Amino acid sequence: MVNENPDNLSLVVKDKIYLSDESGIIAEVKSGNVLNFSLSDENIKLVIAGRSFVSNIFFIESATDNKILQVDEKKYRGKLKVFNLNNGIKIVNELKIEDYVKGVMTREMPVGKGSDNYNALKAFSICIRTYAFNRMAQKRDSFDLFPDTRDQVYGGVISETDYTNQIVDETAGQILSFDDKPAQIFYHSTCGGYTEDVQNVFNSGPIPYLISISDGNDPYCKISPRYEWSEKYPEALFINRLFAAGLLDNSDYSIKNISVESRFESGRVNELKINLINTVGQMKNISLFSNNIRSVIKTADGNSILRSTMFNISLDSKKNVLIGGKGFGHGVGMCQWGAIGQSKQGISYKEILNHYYPGTKIILIND
Template sequence: MFLFKSKSYQKFQIFQIAFYFLIILFIASCAPSKRFTGYKDRSLKDYKNEVRVLLADSISEVKTETDVYLISEDEKVALIKAANKFRITPVYESLLIQLGSKNFNSKVFYLESVNDPIIFINNKKYRGRIKFINIGGQVKVINQIGLEDYLKGVMTKEMPVGNGNENFEALKAFAIAARTYALNKIYSSQTYFDLLPDVRDQVYGGVESEHALSNKAVDETRGMILTYKNAPAIVFYHSTCGGYTESAVNVFTKDDPEYLRSVKDGDIAYCSISPNFNWRETLTEKEFIKRLADAKLTTNNDYSIEKFIIKSRFPSGRINELEIYLKNKNDIKPVSIFGNQIRSIIKNQSGNGILRSNNFIIEITSDRNIVITGKGSGHGVGLCQWGAIAQSKSGKNHKEILLHYFPGTEIKQLND
């Protein structure tokens, strides 16, 4: 561990005053451009080539596996050698780092690799740099990384690479979709990070999830995004549509953009190659009723199931309203659940995850089991990943794949 000499306090005060003054000027002149009121207001040139990924909500100890610089706001304060550990503690609105016998205090700290573009901390590798900040008395860990490098850490977590080049055009299509998704998150971010590293946004695994072929797909589509009327398109994707994608207005949005309406996934569904194209779940009656009670749809478990009625389906085949008639010794009670919430209420057989889709038939057997026979996996909106893979295998290119799932859109280059 090597410590750098600090600047003089007087010099630091002058710099700090000047720095805050510049920040005030910057906010006054630039803040309105970051408050986007709608997609039509967004210029393809008006973006920053950096993504902030929240890696951890709270951390207290950090181990570096490579040599890194510790940076306090604008100044390198220490060189931390590989295999060293340090503690980091929130103190009021600042952070305290205890590194051996030395203590450092700052509102924000960064780690940057000394000799390598990859930083290796807590047994994980990341590109870019690591930021620590105190938010609400917890040490938040953020990976600040270039947009293209971020995508390389997403690709294999969201799409299978396949054998040889069979999935390559699908990977390119997905790279464009994922880049567009990330860009929209950057545009709309109003907090200290842009993206979460899990299914709430896009699953991000850092360097160790990279693959040569998926990296190539990112490189060959560098800067390409999906647009509609010269602005970034709203992008969704899912595993397996089951024959038809779903209109976004039925799941996510109040608007009904033409490029997010239901489309047929080929005369013979492209995604029929998916292991989740057809599926079945079986639950006991008792477990099914418990899940309704957990969702506050009934106040107790003292019921049996009289019958199921599918009141309506969307044109895609997915259920819009499922009505369940519950019976006890006193009365029969109807309970309704709607759309995509059906998946999170009923859940899968184990109860550890949501139901694969809401495109299914449901029945109760003579031995009082609930059998759900369904098609597809995911919400069904936008890009069908297994459908994209099948199209790639059949010889279609990434442009054809994207225009199939997002009709009316265009692929454009950032900064054009």
């Protein structure tokens, strides 16, 4: 899925294309033309240079030798499918899984310079492919994957590099498996020294290969720019975060105490307890748990969720809330910067995968 839910849509053709419906090719469209889509009852109406077409589905594919489709400022492999679903125009990029992996690589992982990240990228290409293979098996309605953080960030051809494409080609068809089934894949930027058990973060039971492990005595991910971080919240701002999350009926409270009540073995916060008092002396106790802490507290600037739950927290003399933490992300599965750290030390991609997904093995699939 590369676009969803508008009731009208215009695409500028940047190179010659074939336009098809379910009956076959209905037009060859030259560069510079505009495809104007709009809803028409349960179908879609398409207008090109004064010509109109109506169908429940249209296909757009390249008519050039390189088979790269160019519309607007984007480039895609495969073809685009345009259709009406639930009274909204949807556009899906249909392509081979290997081409999808190529479009994700640089959007989800630092490429680095030279060959330092080579084995990390090789391991990561297998993670991307395994994740996509699992989603394809789930048979979502009319598409397999979102192109953003709801699944994996996909940028099409414009995000590819020759270097990362070569790496994808080298691992073509390889996925991770456990007990002869495709492995469930999670990954994150920086674990901060320890990864996390999947059941402590997501609505899941234990999974044997998604467990808390050390990232080394001198953590491999220590090279991450997000390995250590800090946040400072004026008391009023912190209370407003609790109010915005629906945990307080108003913001007329002050903080009496804030403490970590329990941690997981990894060091991440399991329960954060906040004691408050309002203007008439009534006490209020709030507990936040696990990954929910990140979405409630957010960063001080409010631009994103808190980097991780691996942190210490305190009140200073002016009642500012101070947080000092490590890591970035939920902590489950492969630590990307840890993988990069291992790659820089010459550790193979298979060893990297075995470190973060112990007990899994690599198998081959057909595209």
